[in-house]
Amino acid sequence: MRLIMHNMLTCNIKGVINKSPLRIEAEKVIKKEVDFNPDFLRHMLAKIEWKALVDGARSMGYTELPVHAPGIESDEPFLRKFHHALLELNLEEGSLVCQESGRKFPVNKGVPNMLLHEKEV
Amino acid sequence: MRDVKVKANSKSTEEEENEMSSSLSVKSTPEIEKKYVHRVYDAIAPHFSSTRFAKWPKVAAFLESLPSGSVVLDAGCGNGKYLGLNPSCFFIGCDISNPLIKICSDKGQEVLVADAVNLPYREEFGDAAISIAVLHHLSTENRRKSAIEELVRVVKPGGFVLITVWAAEQEDKSLLTKWTPLSPKYVEEWVGPGSPMNSPRVRNNPFFGLESIPETDVSAKDQKAGLESIPETEESTREPKATQDSLGEQKDKSSVEVLLEALKMNQQEYFVPWHLPYHRAEVSGASASALASGLAKKDDRKGTVVYNRYYHVFSEGELERLASGVGNAIIVDRFYDKSNWCIVLQKEALNQD
Numbered sequence: 393m394r395l396i397m398h399n400m401l402t403c404n405i406k407g408v409i410n411k412s413p414l415r416i417e418a419e420k421v422i423k424k425e426v427d428f429n430p431d432f433l434r435h436m437l438a439k440i441e442w443k444a445l446v447d448g449a450r451s452m453g454y455t456e457l458p459v460h461a462p463g464i465e466s467d468e469p470f471l472r473k474f475h476h477a478l479l480e481l482n483l484e485e486g487s488l489v490c491q492e493s494g495r496k497f498p499v500n501k502g503v504p505n506m507l508l509h510e511k512e513v
Numbered sequence: 514m515r516d517v518k519v520k521a522n523s524k525s526t527e528e529e530e531n532e533m534s535s536s537l538s539v540k541s542t543p544e545i546e547k548k549y550v551h552r553v554y555d556a557i558a559p560h561f562s563s564t565r566f567a568k569w570p571k572v573a574a575f576l577e578s579l580p581s582g583s584v585v586l587d588a589g590c591g592n593g594k595y596l597g598l599n600p601s602c603f604f605i606g607c608d609i610s611n612p613l614i615k616i617c618s619d620k621g622q623e624v625l626v627a628d629a630v631n632l633p634y635r636e637e638f639g640d641a642a643i644s645i646a647v648l649h650h651l652s653t654e655n656r657r658k659s660a661i662e663e664l665v666r667v668v669k670p671g672g673f674v675l676i677t678v679w680a681a682e683q684e685d686k687s688l689l690t691k692w693t694p695l696s697p698k699y700v701e702e703w704v705g706p707g708s709p710m711n712s713p714r715v716r717n718n719p720f721f722g723l724e725s726i727p728e729t730d731v732s733a734k735d736q737k738a739g740l741e742s743i744p745e746t747e748e749s750t751r752e753p754k755a756t757q758d759s760l761g762e763q764k765d766k767s768s769v770e771v772l773l774e775a776l777k778m779n780q781q782e783y784f785v786p787w788h789l790p791y792h793r794a795e796v797s798g799a800s801a802s803a804l805a806s807g808l809a810k811k812d813d814r815k816g817t818v819v820y821n822r823y824y825h826v827f828s829e830g831e832l833e834r835l836a837s838g839v840g841n842a843i844i845v846d847r848f849y850d851k852s853n854w855c856i857v858l859q860k861e862a863l864n865q866d
């Protein structure tokens with residue numbers, strides 16, 4: 393799982409209001425290089441919940457992201473950090489934790505399992 | 514920090530409870546889907562995946578038309594056939610089947626295990642979404658509609674959604690005999706707990722005998738048909754009845770009751786066999802317990818373990834009617850292609866005034 397996916401994920405347990413972001417408990421993180429595409433990154437900036445990305449990256453061991461996303465002009469050094477955090481950090485083993493209910497969604501071999509149990513629906 | 518949206522509570526307690534119980538039943542997986550969709554795909558995943566390689570031109574065209582850099586959400590992605598089809602887009606796929614998702618992740622695709630009726634995604638993240646041969650595995654109209662609402666919810670305003678489903682009106686009618694229509698007296702047995710395939714009623718009924726259901730090997734057939742366009746359908750059905758599928762009152766009813774009501778209206782509910790060759794079955798390991806519990810049967814003549822997949826095939830106009838019930842999206846394209854009904858929706862753009 394990469395942070396681009398994590399940024400979108402929610403806990404759909406019935407009754408939970410604060411569904412995202414999910415807190416990451418990282419057990420195994422690997423880095424995989426991805427081609428740098430500034431246009432794509434600028435497109436993603438509008439979608440991304442910045443604090444969730446910063447916190448997520450920190451949980452995966454990357455602390456270089458600025459606390460706030462820059463304004464309209466995003467320069468290359470910033471984009472490089474954004475790129476690394478968004479696309480190159482892979483959570484192989486760990487959990488995604490719902491901040492409100494405490495429910496843990498497992499991540500195994502890089503794949504989160506977000507299925508709810510019967511009673512949670 | 515994301516704003517937390519809190520709904521104004523203007524409903525009475527009773528209305529709220531009714532809403533909650535009906536939404537409860539919509540998001541819960543009915544027994545028929547657990548047994549005849551989820552468990553089957555889990556058991557057949559690698560074999561199924563090996564037969565799913567041809568890219569359907571209509572889906573490819575849709576994906577290739579998307580702007581470069583689009584985030585595309587594939588709900589019910591199966592073996593990930595379409596993930597990455599347009600290399601300029603970023604795909605995120607989900608499926609309810611862990612074994613199928615494993616096939617995707619082994620290919621390096623960005624995937625998760627999730628339920629298409631209840632996508633664990635915040636709204637408007639995607640630029641586009643696709644649902645290819647998925648909705649026909651949902652056994653109630655409310656669930657099918659929910660799945661469409663989810664697809665619309667997760668794309669941005671102005672975003673496009675492509676949905677394809679098996680048609681009741683099949684092009685190749687020569688394969689009519691392969692499907693088992695659900696009938697009311699078997700719904701209780703097949704859907705309820707216990708061993709459906711081993712019940713005396715089923716065993717003694719020649720209709721369910723495999724001799725009466727001639728079969729061709731699906732994967733070989735797919736390969737011979739050429740790669741021009743291989744939709745998910747392999748076989749056809751009986752003559753469709755031209756009846757309307759009404760939006761039934763489905764609150765507070767069990768999934769069995771809902772299915773029985775659907776059957777009274779018209780025959781669109783089927784079990785479609787999947788023949789898993791013995792050597793594949795042994796590798797998967799799931800077949801031993803499936804055979805023991807009666808979920809699957811052996812066909813020694815063909816050397817396969819036979820599973821049944823549940824389908825609700827769509828009649829002409831049904832997908833459109835369902836989609837037009839979704840408030841904030843309009844239908845921008847509709848077509849029939851290779852025995853599938855297909856639709857493209859566009860989510861309402863934000864008001865510009």
